[in-house]
Amino acid sequence: xxxxxxxxxxxxxxxxxxxxxxxxxxxxxxxxxxxxxxxxxxxxxxxxxxxxxxxxxxxxxxxxxxxxxxxxxxxxxxxxxxxxxxxxxxxxxxxxxxxxxxxxxxxxxxxxxxxxxxxxxxxxxxxxxxxxxxxxxxxxxxxxxxxxxxxxxxxxxxxxxxxxxxxxxxxxx
Amino acid sequence: xxxxxxxxxxxxxxxxxxxxxxxxxxxxxxxxxxxxxxxxxxxxxxxxxxxxxxxxxxxxxxxxxxxxxxxxxxxxxxxxxxxxxxxxxxxxxxxxxxxxxxxxxxxxxxxxxxxxxxxxxxxxxxxxxxxxxxxxxxxxxxxxxxxxxxxxxxxxxxxxxxxxxxxxxxxxx
Amino acid sequence: xxxxxxxxxxxxxxxxxxxxxxxxxxxxxxxxxxxxxxxxxxxxxxxxxxxxxxxxxxxxxxxxxxxxxxxxxxxxxxxxxxxxxxxxxxxxxxxxxxxxxxxxxxxxxxxxxxxxxxxxxxxxxxxxxxxxxxxxxxxxxxxxxxxxxxxxxxxxxxxxxxxxxxxxxxxxxxxxxxxxxxxxxxxxxxxxxxxxxxxxxxxxxxxxxxxxxxxxxxxxxxxxxxxxxxxxxxxxxxx
Numbered sequence: 001x002x003x004x005x006x007x008x009x010x011x012x013x014x015x016x017x018x019x020x021x022x023x024x025x026x027x028x029x030x031x032x033x034x035x036x037x038x039x040x041x042x043x044x045x046x047x048x049x050x051x052x053x054x055x056x057x058x059x060x061x062x063x064x065x066x067x068x069x070x071x072x073x074x075x076x077x078x079x080x081x082x083x084x085x086x087x088x089x090x091x092x093x094x095x096x097x098x099x100x101x102x103x104x105x106x107x108x109x110x111x112x113x114x115x116x117x118x119x120x121x122x123x124x125x126x127x128x129x130x131x132x133x134x135x136x137x138x139x140x141x142x143x144x145x146x147x148x149x150x151x152x153x154x155x156x157x158x159x160x161x162x163x164x165x166x167x168x169x170x171x172x173x
Numbered sequence: 174x175x176x177x178x179x180x181x182x183x184x185x186x187x188x189x190x191x192x193x194x195x196x197x198x199x200x201x202x203x204x205x206x207x208x209x210x211x212x213x214x215x216x217x218x219x220x221x222x223x224x225x226x227x228x229x230x231x232x233x234x235x236x237x238x239x240x241x242x243x244x245x246x247x248x249x250x251x252x253x254x255x256x257x258x259x260x261x262x263x264x265x266x267x268x269x270x271x272x273x274x275x276x277x278x279x280x281x282x283x284x285x286x287x288x289x290x291x292x293x294x295x296x297x298x299x300x301x302x303x304x305x306x307x308x309x310x311x312x313x314x315x316x317x318x319x320x321x322x323x324x325x326x327x328x329x330x331x332x333x334x335x336x337x338x339x340x341x342x343x344x345x346x
Numbered sequence: 347x348x349x350x351x352x353x354x355x356x357x358x359x360x361x362x363x364x365x366x367x368x369x370x371x372x373x374x375x376x377x378x379x380x381x382x383x384x385x386x387x388x389x390x391x392x393x394x395x396x397x398x399x400x401x402x403x404x405x406x407x408x409x410x411x412x413x414x415x416x417x418x419x420x421x422x423x424x425x426x427x428x429x430x431x432x433x434x435x436x437x438x439x440x441x442x443x444x445x446x447x448x449x450x451x452x453x454x455x456x457x458x459x460x461x462x463x464x465x466x467x468x469x470x471x472x473x474x475x476x477x478x479x480x481x482x483x484x485x486x487x488x489x490x491x492x493x494x495x496x497x498x499x500x501x502x503x504x505x506x507x508x509x510x511x512x513x514x515x516x517x518x519x520x521x522x523x524x525x526x527x528x529x530x531x532x533x534x535x536x537x538x539x540x541x542x543x544x545x546x547x548x549x550x551x552x553x554x555x556x557x558x559x560x561x562x563x564x565x566x567x568x569x570x571x572x573x574x575x576x577x578x579x580x581x582x583x584x585x
Contacts, residue, residue, distance in 0.1 A: 001225040007247045010240040011224030014248050016473035027250045052174040054183030067469045069462055072178045075187050075469045078200045085466055088455065089360050095455040111451055113444070114406050123346040124491040127509035131490045134334050142336055153263040154463045168453035169446075189472040200498035261496065274520050275564055303526050306566025306583055316564055318524055327490050332524070333517040341494050 004031065005039045009056075018152055020093030060151035061158065093119040094128060094150075099165055101145040102132050106148070108144075141153065177204065178212045182229075232277025266292040268325075270302050271335065274318040277308055281317075293317070301326065362410035363448040365392060371443075377445060380438055382421055386414040416440060522550075522557035523566075530567065530582045538569070538578035 007144075011027060012019045024036055038053045038116050040063060053071050057064055067075050086094065093116050096108045123129045132145040146159070156162060182198060185192045196246065197209055213229075213236060216268050220229045230237055240248050266289050269281045282289050296302045298326075306317040319332070329335065359365045370377055393411055396403050398444050420437040462468045530536060541554055558580070562565040568583045 001223060002570055003243070006224070006226040006241065007244045010244040010248050011226075011251050013227050013238070013471070014240060014251065015469070026254060027247055035528060050174060051179070051183070053179040053184075054186050063468060065186070066464070067187060068175075068179065069467055070468045071180045071183040072462075072469070074200055075183050076466075078184050078187070078196070079469075085463070086459075089461075091455040091459055095451050095458055096457070099451070099454060110444075111447055112361055113363040113410070114404065117344050124344070126236070127491075130328075131336060133326065133330060133385060140333075142340060154458060154461045155464065155468065161459055163454075165450055165454060169450045170455055183469070184470075187469045187472055264492060264496040265499065268493050271493065272497055272517075275523060275560070306561070306564055309565040311566075314565060318520065318527070321524075321528070327493060329490065331517075332521045335516070335517055336490060336494050338494070338498060341498060342585070 002039075005043055005106070008090045009043055010040050012056065012063050013065055018060045018064040018148075020062040021069075023062075032143065048069070055150075057086070057155065058157050059155050060148045064152070074138045087119075089114075090122055094123055094146075097123070097129050097144050098146050098150070098162060101141040102135075102137065104135055104143055105140065175212075177201070177208065178216055181209065181212050182216055185236050186238055188237075191233045191237040193235040196235075214326065237297050246313070260292075262287075262297055263292045267296055267301060267319075268297070270317050271323065273331075275305050275316045276318070277314045279314060279317055360452075361404075362407045364444060364452070365389065365407070366410065366445060367449060367452070377449075378442060379444070382414065382418050382438060386418050389414055413441065419496065506564060519556055522553040523561060526557055527552075527566065527582070530580065535579055535581045536579060541580065550551055 007028065008024055011024055021036055021040065023032070024040075025031070025033060028036065039058075039128075044063075045057070047054065051068075053067055054065050055068055057066050059066075092112055093108055096111050097103055100107060100111075103118060105120060108120075120129075127147055127149045129144050129150065130147050131142050133143055134140040135143050149168045150156075153157065180201065181197055184197055194206070194209060194213065197213075198204070200205055201209065208262070217229045217231070217236075219280075220227065226240055227238050228241055230239050232239075265285055266281060269284050270276055273280065273284075278289065278293060281293075297304075300320055300322045302317050302323065303320050304315045306316050307313040308316055324330070324332070359368065360557070366385070366389065369385050370380060373381075373384065373388075375381055375385070390411060393407055395405070396407070401567075408440050417437045463472060526541060529541075538558075541558065542551060558569075562569055563581050569578055569580050571578055
């Protein structure tokens with residue numbers, strides 16, 4: 001493997017968060033942006049073709065190594081305790097925040113028809129959503145949006161990678 | 174790649190400590206010890222031949238992925254730029270300064286119940302807080318407040334965008 | 347049906363709208379043409395079942411019960427001339443709209459759940475056991491939640507009442523104080539009029555004045571006059 005690809009592979013491997021190409025550029029000062037992006041795409045393709053236990057993925061605006069879906073249950077077994085998934089209620093609140101952001105708590109409650117303080121707090125604690133500011137209306141209510149961790153958790157490159165709401169509307173009818 | 178190798182690769186990849194072959198055997202109950210050891214040796218050889226940024230190594234009685242020596246200096250460079258969060262202690266000091274500003278050190282210490290010289294210096298160095306002046310009492314103690322960098326770090330437009338404790342409580346505990 | 351027949355279903359609903367959707371699906375009726383009398387009757391039975399089991403019935407269930415009853419009564423009324431003039435609105439319209447919207451987001455939530463979730467379906471490397479680098483040069487984006495959580499934590503420890511309520515007005519004053527200090531750091535000296543002039547509204551003017559008073563009191567700024575009734579000049583005290 002050429003040296004550039006080897007370096008990039010190692011940089012992505014050691015990081016605990018998705019590594020952005022600008023961070024890689026910051027380390028490899030003299031290398032052109034284009035060369036770096038070529039090398040990354042080469043690596044992604046190689047792992048894809050090899051079809052092993054790990055893959056290089058583009059998520060949350062960066063790059064990260066992850067295990068493949070096919071081996072997930074074995075990793076789960078190694079890790080022991082089952083990872084706490086989000087409850088359906090939390091997932092509903094998250095869906096409304098994700099699609100309607102920036103959104104006020106009252107708007108989410110109107111859609112779901114229930115009080116959402118519990119799920120909102122849980123999602124804030126898990127760092128899947130965050131307070132993005134206040135709305136310029138009387139009472140200046142807080143507004144919420146999703147985080148980079150949300151993109152990372154759901155394996156999305158950007159928010160525009162979310163399936164459109166229209167797709168779900170059709171599903172529902 | 175065959176399925177067994179893919180699983181083993183994933184199991185070793187996800188762990189932060191070397192994975193022993195007996196742990197792998199524990200996950201793959203029905204697979205013979207010999208098959209597992211063959212698969213691991215295959216993987217080691219493949220990474221060796223590929224000569225990329227990461228290698229599979231036998232260390233401390235187990236197996237672990239590590240970056241290659243050739244790329245070590247680049248990894249060091251990335252780690253030097255590591256983005257860090259604030260310690261809980263620093264976060265508490267920052268919270269008191271943010272909500273109570275303009276505030277004296279002694280007031281923060283009274284609230285936190287500990288000496289804060291360390292966290293205060295750290296926050297000043299990170300340019301999250303600053304000295305805004307001195308109070309006109311004996312000893313002329315310094316008064317602290319937050320900076321523009323503070324607002325930027327927390328994604329706030331103004332200090333009045335900070336949630337009040339009342340709002341925070343409404344999220345339930 | 348007895349209360350027991352509903353019992354098993356109670357905790358699978360995410361709220362009143364979810365229960366309503368379930369009833370519509372169960373009866374295989376058209377969401378755009380809900381037989382309101384039938385659905386209301388069944389809905390009420392669930393509510394009664396919850397009550398008889400002494401379940402903590404969330405207020406939202408009762409609100410929807412009232413809405414359903416109201417729609418039902420409106421549908422029984424003969425259409426008056428006034429209604430005709432208003433375009434003959436179906437009393438169910440608003441509810442159907444709300445249900446459809448909720449249904450879309452419920453599907454979206456299921457869609458999220460079907461994705462490959464990190465930590466459940468796919469895994470990254472565990473970095474917990476690795477030594478942390480001591481150098482902290484840049485700060486990552488930190489959520490305000492962490493900051494408030496830290497503040498709440500200590501407020502609980504201390505239990506001081508005055509710590510508990512920080513109102514927006516105090517923060518607005520802090521904003522103005524910081525603005526003035528910033529401006530003085532940049533320009534060295536300002537006149538009293540400079541500071542009061544650029545204030546667009548009355549509220550801001552008051553905050554500016556209070557901020558100057560606070561800053562003088564704390565000896566963060568110095569205000570001086572060369573001659574009586576002359577220009578008031580303001581500069582930072584620490585320089």
